[in-house]
Amino acid sequence: MEIEEKLGVLNYKTDKSYAHITIDPVICETCPDRFCTFACPAHCYTVIDNKINFKYEDCVECGTCFFACSHGSVKWTNPKGGHGIKYKYG
Amino acid sequence: MMSEFDVIVVGGGPAGTSAAIRLAQNKVNVLLVDRADPPGSKNVSGGVLWGNDLGKIIPDWEKIIPVERLITRKGTTFLTKDSAISLDFSSRKFLTNRTGYSVLRVKMDLALAKKAKEEGAMVIGGVTVDSVARKDGKIIGIEQDGDTITSDTVILAEGANPRVAIDSGLRKPIGDRDVAIGVKQIYKIPEDKINERFNLSGNEGFAGEYVLGYLPDGVEAGGFLYTNKNTLSVGVVVSPSHLRNYGQMHSYDIMEEFVQHPSIARLVEGGRLEEYSAHLVVEGGLSSVPKLYGDGYMIAGDAAGFSFSNGLVIQGMNYAIASGIAAADTFIEAKEKGNYTAKALSDYQKKLEESYVLKDLRTFKGIENSTWSSMAHRTIPDILERFLFRLNLEDGLPKKHILELLLRSVSESGHNKTSLALEAYRMMRRM
Amino acid sequence: MTLKIIVMMKQVPDAEEIFIDPVTYTLNRTAARGVINIPDENALEIALQIKDKVGAEVTVISMGPPQAEEAIIECMGRGADRGILITDRAFAAADTYATSLTLAATIDKIGKYDIILAGESTTDSGTGHVGPGVAEFLDIDQVTYAESAEVVDDKIRVKRILEDADEVVEVPFPVLVTVLTGANIPRRATLRRKIDAIKKGIERWDHETLGLPPDWIGIRGSPTIVGAVKVPEEKKRASKKISLEQIPEMIDELFEKGIIKREDGA
Numbered sequence: 001m002e003i004e005e006k007l008g009v010l011n012y013k014t015d016k017s018y019a020h021i022t023i024d025p026v027i028c029e030t031c032p033d034r035f036c037t038f039a040c041p042a043h044c045y046t047v048i049d050n051k052i053n054f055k056y057e058d059c060v061e062c063g064t065c066f067f068a069c070s071h072g073s074v075k076w077t078n079p080k081g082g083h084g085i086k087y088k089y090g
Numbered sequence: 091m092m093s094e095f096d097v098i099v100v101g102g103g104p105a106g107t108s109a110a111i112r113l114a115q116n117k118v119n120v121l122l123v124d125r126a127d128p129p130g131s132k133n134v135s136g137g138v139l140w141g142n143d144l145g146k147i148i149p150d151w152e153k154i155i156p157v158e159r160l161i162t163r164k165g166t167t168f169l170t171k172d173s174a175i176s177l178d179f180s181s182r183k184f185l186t187n188r189t190g191y192s193v194l195r196v197k198m199d200l201a202l203a204k205k206a207k208e209e210g211a212m213v214i215g216g217v218t219v220d221s222v223a224r225k226d227g228k229i230i231g232i233e234q235d236g237d238t239i240t241s242d243t244v245i246l247a248e249g250a251n252p253r254v255a256i257d258s259g260l261r262k263p264i265g266d267r268d269v270a271i272g273v274k275q276i277y278k279i280p281e282d283k284i285n286e287r288f289n290l291s292g293n294e295g296f297a298g299e300y301v302l303g304y305l306p307d308g309v310e311a312g313g314f315l316y317t318n319k320n321t322l323s324v325g326v327v328v329s330p331s332h333l334r335n336y337g338q339m340h341s342y343d344i345m346e347e348f349v350q351h352p353s354i355a356r357l358v359e360g361g362r363l364e365e366y367s368a369h370l371v372v373e374g375g376l377s378s379v380p381k382l383y384g385d386g387y388m389i390a391g392d393a394a395g396f397s398f399s400n401g402l403v404i405q406g407m408n409y410a411i412a413s414g415i416a417a418a419d420t421f422i423e424a425k426e427k428g429n430y431t432a433k434a435l436s437d438y439q440k441k442l443e444e445s446y447v448l449k450d451l452r453t454f455k456g457i458e459n460s461t462w463s464s465m466a467h468r469t470i471p472d473i474l475e476r477f478l479f480r481l482n483l484e485d486g487l488p489k490k491h492i493l494e495l496l497l498r499s500v501s502e503s504g505h506n507k508t509s510l511a512l513e514a515y516r517m518m519r520r521m
Numbered sequence: 522m523t524l525k526i527i528v529m530m531k532q533v534p535d536a537e538e539i540f541i542d543p544v545t546y547t548l549n550r551t552a553a554r555g556v557i558n559i560p561d562e563n564a565l566e567i568a569l570q571i572k573d574k575v576g577a578e579v580t581v582i583s584m585g586p587p588q589a590e591e592a593i594i595e596c597m598g599r600g601a602d603r604g605i606l607i608t609d610r611a612f613a614a615a616d617t618y619a620t621s622l623t624l625a626a627t628i629d630k631i632g633k634y635d636i637i638l639a640g641e642s643t644t645d646s647g648t649g650h651v652g653p654g655v656a657e658f659l660d661i662d663q664v665t666y667a668e669s670a671e672v673v674d675d676k677i678r679v680k681r682i683l684e685d686a687d688e689v690v691e692v693p694f695p696v697l698v699t700v701l702t703g704a705n706i707p708r709r710a711t712l713r714r715k716i717d718a719i720k721k722g723i724e725r726w727d728h729e730t731l732g733l734p735p736d737w738i739g740i741r742g743s744p745t746i747v748g749a750v751k752v753p754e755e756k757k758r759a760s761k762k763i764s765l766e767q768i769p770e771m772i773d774e775l776f777e778k779g780i781i782k783r784e785d786g787a
């Protein structure tokens with residue numbers, strides 16, 4: 001089963017007015033390892049045209065990317081007020 | 091100035107809810123805040139709950155907490171590309187010496203939050219605490235959206251990714267060595283089918299842990315499969331440093347590799363994928379435990395690095411509960427004296443030193459290294475596979491003694507006997 | 522005098538968590554958790570925007586089971602001043618007629634009001650009857666399909682989104698406005714306001730508070746007769762990955778299967 005399909009079963013309450021994680025595209029541009037794309041379990045970091053593309057909407061808030069990125073590109077905060085992932089089982 | 095609350099607890103996992111329940115039962119004016127709505131709906135465990143500590147605050151906890159199955163059968167399995175080598179242990183002894191129940195965290199945490207509310211705690215979900223509030227170096231409450239809410243003490247129980255504690259400088263940021271990445275899937279399978287597949291009856295449950303010795307590029311990971319009433323919890327745990335240093339694998343591919351292994355695929359077959367989740371697992375051991383208390387605050391549960399993992403079994407909920415209760419008890423005693431300074435709250439550390447929480451962490455110091463050692467992931471399964479294959483193969487050749495077979499498997503695997511024995515001995519000592 | 526706004530809010534099962542039971546083909550809502558009906562969040566947001574601009578007292582009313590209290594507290598956490606839960610076993614199994622009547626009686630009992638805001642429809646039953654129904658029972662003007670609204674002097678100016686046009690209307694008070702799903706981005710609750718909401722508490726009213734005879738409410742007051750419930754046959758959907766070169770091939774296949782047609786019918 002593809003990861004996109006797996007994420008498709010999840011219930012998110014997306015905060016349209018606040019991205020809880022942001023990256024610095026300038027830092028990512030010259031990143032030698034792009035480890036975020038391997039570490040993130042929700043496939044939020046992808047490489048498109050050799051540029052890092054980040055989707056906070058699919059994030060399951062595991063916290064991995066914050067320390068997985070060793071170049072200081074990731075700014076990580078909790079989503080605000082009940083937004084984000086909402087598991088049924090956990 | 092009077093504080094609005096006696097205690098504010100940040101986080102509605104097992105640590106925070108246990109603390110709030112204990113505090114409310116002792117007439118402490120406590121506020122429990124969780125960022126999820128409803129509380130607990132962002133939390134993930136494997137999850138086998140060793141819940142005996144819950145008995146201290148909820149005598150009939152097995153009824154209050156929606157437990158799934160009582161674990162009566164345990165499996166430890168080494169997976170190689172083609173084979174599965176298991177140690178299967180089922181015992182009626184588990185019925186009287188209850189080891190653990192499988193649980194699903196979203197239901198469990200909500201039940202605990204409800205209990206806290208019933209006992210008199212104010213429980214608020216759907217609000218993220220931004221930071222602690224400070225005055226003259228002391229912690230006097232929390233900040234949220236520009237408002238300060240005051241309390242005599244703050245208990246930080248925010249889990250494995252403790253932003254408030256980190257951003258407030260109360261603990262160092264998480265690093266590769268402190269945590270592992272846990273990925274999990276829930277499959278829906280009818281109850282009778284689960285019983286049939288896992289050789290169970292009634293509410294008996296199976297808990298299996300796996301060593302994934304077959305991943306490409308030398309990536310090492312552990313796996314688990316736990317039975318719930320009519321779902322299966324299946325997951326993998328991988329160290330970020332391992333993922334970083336070896337190969338080009340995605341964390342989510344490891345999950346897929348696990349469920350595709352023939353011996354797992356059989357067990358989840360026909361199951362509908364109900365949920366995919368990911369969460370950090372605290373791994374760091376004693377070295378990642380921060381200062382546990384200070385003027386006006388204590389840190390409990392995963393946020394304090396309290397967790398035990400030997401690469402197979404993860405225990406964290408029990409430490410979370412025990413530390414939550416210890417923090418509550420410390421506050422209750424401090425309240426009698428009306429003193430919430432670091433000195434008064436230092437009793438928290440003492441309580442944890444006396445309990446299994448810090449004792450276990452000291453006993454298993456260094457285990458995190460062995461956890462990911464290639465010994466467990468490559469060498470042992472490799473040798474065992476060769477050995478068992480020979481033992482069970484009828485090839486028409488004269489039979490050999492078992493020891494001879496074993497030694498031959500060792501030498502075939504290309505390992506040096508002496509260094510193998512040394513490494514095995516070291517690993518056993520740490521486990 | 523402060524403007525008085527009433528927001529009608531229904532707690533509905535989270536639409537993301539309702540699924541069709543593969544065996545019985547009925548909607549399974551048991552596993553779904555309660556959330557605020559989405560357009561009701563947008564209606565509340567409009568009320569709070571008016572409150573921010575010209576000042577107002579915002580009251581949230583909801584008819585539902587006791588658990589709906591959480592949803593009301595959330596609304597107060599966002600800025601509503603008062604919450605009333607109309608809860609009573611006697612209200613159970615009300616149809617849209619009895620629901621509208623009960624809500625109208627609640628509003629009458631509240632007394633003075635200038636603006637009533639409702640969602641356009643719910644995600645669980647979705648009849649869209651209740652807003653207009655309440656306006657009829659109260660015998661006041663109504664404006665439907667609002668995307669935004671502001672108070673201008675003694676009137677409300679509403680922007681309506683219609684199929685083929687946008688329309689701006691001005692209506693004097695008292696008026697009922699139904700708000701479109703996604704009309705705005707609702708603000709978040711704050712901890713301060715949620716604490717205050719819990720301390721203040723919500724009011725619980727039953728049929729006696731409202732002085733409604735049992736025959737008028739709940740199942741007895743509901744003239745709707747459900748003839749039959751049909752689940753539309755599920756069309757199997759398939760997806761596959763194809764390469765760019767395969768697109769023409771696939772289009773041919775779609776024509777063959779009659780899934781797509783040429784405009785000229787050829």
Ligand SMILES: Cc1cc2nc3c(=O)[nH]c(=O)nc-3n(C[C@H](O)[C@H](O)[C@H](O)COP(=O)(O)OP(=O)(O)OC[C@H]3O[C@@H](n4cnc5c(N)ncnc54)[C@H](O)[C@@H]3O)c2cc1C
Pocket residue numbers: 078100101102103104105106123124125126129130131132133134135136137138139140217218219220247248249250252253254272273274325327369370371390391392393396397404405406407408410
């Ligand atoms: C894959 C996996 C498998 C595991 N298996 C097991 C197992 O089988 N048995 C076992 O005992 N343990 C297991 N664990 C470990 C166990 O899950 C943890 O040890 C346990 O959850 C710790 O509890 P806690 O209360 O400290 O933290 P958590 O359960 O993480 O709770 C923290 C809470 O704080 C909230 N929060 C965080 N920040 C804020 C904020 N700023 N404002 C408001 N709220 C906030 C979170 O939303 C959350 O509800 C497993 C963990 C993982 C990831």
Ligand SMILES: Cc1cc2nc3c(=O)[nH]c(=O)nc-3n(C[C@H](O)[C@H](O)[C@H](O)COP(=O)(O)OP(=O)(O)OC[C@H]3O[C@@H](n4cnc5c(N)ncnc54)[C@H](O)[C@@H]3O)c2cc1C
Pocket residue numbers: 529530531558560561582583584585613614615616617618620621624638639640641642643645646647648649650651652745746747
């Ligand atoms: C044919 C039929 C049969 C039904 N049978 C039953 C039954 O047997 N048992 C049963 O329990 N239900 C039944 N229902 C559902 C019940 O009638 C509706 O849930 C209820 O009347 C509200 O209607 P609605 O959800 O369609 O609201 P809509 O008219 O779509 O809602 C519009 C707006 O009105 C407001 N509103 C609606 N309901 C409330 C409320 N309760 N409190 C506050 N504001 C509200 C909200 O602002 C909402 O956005 C039935 C519905 C239909 C169509």
Ligand code: SF4
Pocket residue numbers: 023027028029031032033034035036037045052068069070071072073074
């Ligand atoms: S987020 Fe970090 S790891 Fe990922 S591409 Fe950017 S700099 Fe590299």
Ligand code: SF4
Pocket residue numbers: 021039040041042043044058059060061062063064065066368
């Ligand atoms: S927090 Fe986890 S899921 Fe979210 S973007 Fe980072 S790594 Fe991915």
